[in-house]
Amino acid sequence: MCGICGIMTFSPAAEIARDEVRRMNEAIFHRGPDEDGFYHGEQIGMAMRRLSIIDLSSGQQPISNEDGTIWIIFNGEIYNYLELRRDLEGRGHHFKTKSDTEAIVHAYEEFGVECPAKLNGMFGFAIWDTRNRSLFLARDRLGKKPLYYYAGSDRLVFGSELKSLLQSQHVPRRVSPEALDLYLTYEYVPAPHTIFADIKKLPAGHSLLIRRDGKTELRRYWDLHFRENGYHAAELQQGLVDLLQDAVKIRLMSDVPLGAFLSGGIDSSCIVALMARVMDQPVKTFSIGFEEGSYNELEYARAIAKHYKTDHKEFILRPNALELTEKLVKHLDEPLGDFSIFPTYLVSKMAREHVTVVLSGDGGDELFAGYDTYVADWMYRKYRMLPSFLRHSLVQPFARLLPPTEKKKGPINKIKRFVEGTQYPEDLQHVRWMIFLAEQEKQQLYGEALHNIDIRRGAHDFIRSHFQNADSQDYLNRQLYVDIKTYLCDDIMVKVDRMSMAASLEARAPFLDYRVVEYAATIPSALKLQGQQTKWILKKAMKGLLPPPIVKRGKEGFSIPIKNWLKEELRPMMLEVLSPARLKRDGFFNAEYVQRLIDEHLAGAENHSHRLWALTVFGIWREQYLT
Known part of the structure; x- marks a missing residue:
């Protein structure tokens, strides 16, 4: 590296x-x-x-x-x-x-x-x-x-x-x-x-x-093509395990110490299980936990560590760790609003004390439909069967009235996020739940420096272009193609590369062996997402290698309680970076509208954590790179 x-x-x-x-x-x-x-x-x-x-x-x-x-x-x-x-x-x-x-x-x-x-x-x-x-x-x-x-x-x-x-x-x-x-x-x-x-x-x-x-x-020189083969599910499962095993094996090639990130989710657990099958010593595993119960997944990571007798290390991420904000934004080079830069950096830093190379589970969600966004779009196709007056006059106003909770997800937060996503154009499909700023919000937020932006078109054109380039007629496979070409490359890979390299650690992703990616593109989409069950075929394929609680649990995501921390430990930093004086000086954003977002978030009336964190990161980045 x-x-x-x-x-x-x-x-x-x-x-x-x-x-x-x-x-x-x-x-x-x-x-x-x-x-x-x-x-x-x-x-x-x-x-x-x-x-x-x-x-x-x-x-x-x-x-x-x-x-x-x-x-x-x-x-x-x-x-x-x-x-x-x-x-x-x-x-x-x-x-x-x-x-x-x-x-x-x-x-x-x-x-x-x-x-x-x-x-x-x-x-x-x-x-x-x-x-x-x-x-x-x-x-x-x-x-x-x-x-x-x-x-x-x-x-x-x-x-x-x-x-x-x-x-x-x-x-x-x-x-x-x-x-x-x-x-x-x-x-x-x-x-x-x-x-x-x-x-x-x-x-x-x-x-x-x-x-x-x-x-x-x-x-x-390369693109992903979807060509479903005629194999039965059992054959596809075995083929997937065999190919993943080889992808793991060749990534163990190293003249320096090597280990693995272990979140307790299905993807990282798969990698550790396959490493344990071919290594002649215990796998060194590294996990991050949180004090907030709904964010903490250490019990699942410990279950895998115990099952495979790994040499396991853990670190508890607390709000004071966000003193790293300026350092990590500097390493990113350009703004990235992904909250998980913090646990990614800290688990990399911890791992680097013991190894020089780690294997990770990145890519499993995009190959086998692991994100909630795919489920949300599946649910939307049923939701839109409701009469229009019920959706617009009852469901949407009701969702807006619900105050957000401090939990990571929970039913109330899921309802609010689902309804929020339905406001975006249908042709964006699952991507509607990956958008964090709507046109009407931009009209109120953007200042003089952004007055020439075409907020009605530009921001979604690249998504539509990738949907058009996908060579599959299958609804889900087209969505997977879009995520592989966008979110995976420009968010996940950026985060992992910069945060691991900030710690001088090399991260390898067996799921992203191009042979695995192309093999996944031959698997029928019905074997990836079955109703609300994500990664169906991956879970079936790994059933004999992982403890049942790991196989059965849903997607949680590698996130942090930023919405809570912005109200408390991070509040002074946010207020300083987004102060009216600084915003008016820069001219990018409307200071009055930003203050409204801050007030609503601090009062608990709305969860504006994504918007406020993105603005805060940009403000810090601007001070580092433009002044």
């Missing part, structure tokens, strides 16, 4: 300052504290930070091919590199290290821009080809590793994190109003946007070729 960065100019006359590249690299020291590496040539300057995982003695970067005409810097892990290496050696290539990085260099030499499709792993890499002075950037299929770039008039600047690019004097720091609108709507900024108007994310499953004159070619 590493961090990469670099600058390419479009003319030999344009200079690249070595100090500039060095500053870019120092900004991502946390991604690779073990060593650094640099390459400078005509029109190019590249650098990397390395977290040593494989081939500790000879895996230094940058690495070249045999004659030094092709150079690579690489962030990630390639799990099929030994198989790929044997194939390339058979084609006449000669290797000088045992690292996975070198396999990519020779794969590019052999297959050119088609090489990313040969890789099974997580990656973001840059290859400089001296033969034609071109730069080739690529990112893994599911967006597990990040890659950003700025294309100016005379150069391209790239890196694993935004903070690296911002060390270059050539990269402007202008807020994108469109990206800010997307962030406040969904709590993340979807690719290719970033919060900065002039910087882009390289989308997952894409590569970018930059020629010597600055002309670029963005190419999608």
Whole structure:
């Protein structure tokens, strides 16, 4: 695991300052504290930070091919590199290290821009080809590793994190109003946007070729296709277990200590169970708990730890841990409203004291329909059969009158959230319950700096585009496709990468082995969601490996009691960041409307935690990056 960065100019006359590249690299020291590496040539300057995982003695970067005409810097892990290496050696290539990085260099030499499709792993890499002075950037299929770039008039600047690019004097720091609108709507900024108007994310499953004159070619090398097979449920279950087992096994490849995140949910429990089957020592497991009972899942994590006799460690997250807010926002680079950055960072920090690599259960919800949003949309199709006057004159007013409770979910909170989601356009389907700011609220919230935003269209266009691109006619599979392309890549993967890397920890996700993802796309949707029962086939497949309470329990989510903490421990911070004076100075938001949200939340009349936290995070980010 590493961090990469670099600058390419479009003319030999344009200079690249070595100090500039060095500053870019120092900004991502946390991604690779073990060593650094640099390459400078005509029109190019590249650098990397390395977290040593494989081939500790000879895996230094940058690495070249045999004659030094092709150079690579690489962030990630390639799990099929030994198989790929044997194939390339058979084609006449000669290797000088045992690292996975070198396999990519020779794969590019052999297959050119088609090489990313040969890789099974997580990656973001840059290859400089001296033969034609071109730069080739690529990112893994599911967006597990990040890659950003700025294309100016005379150069391209790239890196694993935004903070690296911002060390270059050539990269402007202008807020994108469109990206800010997307962030406040969904709590993340979807690719290719970033919060900065002039910087882009390289989308997952894409590569970018930059020629010597600055002309670029963005190419999608992978997409997910749904092709249901004719196997019976029992055959599909066994096939799923076998493939997941192999995905886990190849991710145990490491020359450093390794463990697993364990939340007590079905996904992380699956991973620990499959690790225990093939490891010759107890699995090291790490869990986070809460003092608030409805948020605490430690009893389930302990049940798995006991069942598989793991070497188990726990940490209780308390409100004072949110003193980390400014540090974590700094690591994120752009605003992310996901509350679970805190437990993700703290469990990563705890794990890093014992291991360098962890396996996680990320991806199971998107592959097998684990989110409540899928159930909500299923329920809505029944709810809309009610007469319109009952829905609008009785149910909706009743739901609005109910005061929110302090529980994580609970029937009242579920009713309020369900009814709130029904106000959004039906063509957004399950995504309606992933939206946190409606058009009428934007009209009251947005200030002068956002007056040009088209609040009626823009924020939902990318969702509709992904629905159109899904090649399945099945209702649920189209929803899974949308989440894999959006929420998974641009929220979950961003959170896990930044928070684990902040602790210099590598996180691996077996569910996101592209073979598992493609296999899941062959499973009929009726075996994923059955009524209100989520992940049906995964639970059936793992029934013999997990204790019954784990298999039977519903989805809880990796969240924190932020709505309660904003009323108490976090209240001073929120009031400072969202003070009328600061809001009026910045011009992004209407101070009077924000104060109304604060007052209603503190009084317990409404739960505005999502809106208030998103605004608070943006306010902190603005102070760090724009002042």
